Amino acid sequence: MRLKARVDTNQSIVVAALRNVGAGVQVLSQVGHGCPDILVGGITVTGRRFCCVFEIKSSPKEHLTLDEEAWHAAWPGQVDVVYSPDQAVALYYRLRGMLA
Numbered sequence: 001m002r003l004k005a006r007v008d009t010n011q012s013i014v015v016a017a018l019r020n021v022g023a024g025v026q027v028l029s030q031v032g033h034g035c036p037d038i039l040v041g042g043i044t045v046t047g048r049r050f051c052c053v054f055e056i057k058s059s060p061k062e063h064l065t066l067d068e069e070a071w072h073a074a075w076p077g078q079v080d081v082v083y084s085p086d087q088a089v090a091l092y093y094r095l096r097g098m099l100a
Contacts, residue, residue, distance in 0.1 A: 055079065
C-alpha cells in the first residue's frame with residue numbers, strides 16, 4: 001500500500017492562482033509513481049483547447065525525485081516545473097499564446 005504522497009507547501013496557492021485566471025486545474029499529486037502534481041488546461045487565443053502538466057516544487061533547491069525524473073523523461077508531452085504562483089500563471093499565459 002502506498003503511503004500518502006507529500007504535497008508541496010505551495011501547491012494550494014499555485015492551484016488557486018491558476019484557477020483565478022481561468023485555467024482548469026486537476027490535482028494529480030496523489031497519483032504517485034512520479035506523475036506531476038497538476039494537470040492544467042485552457043483555451044488558446046485562437047480557441048483551441050490545450051493541456052499540460054506542471055510539477056510543483058517549493059524552491060529551485062528542491063530536486064525532482066528519481067520517480068519524477070523517470071516520468072518526465074518518458075512523457076512525450078509538455079511538462080514543466082514551477083516554483084511559485086506567479087511563475088505558474090506566466091507559464092500558463094505563455095502556453096496559451098504559443099499553442100494558438
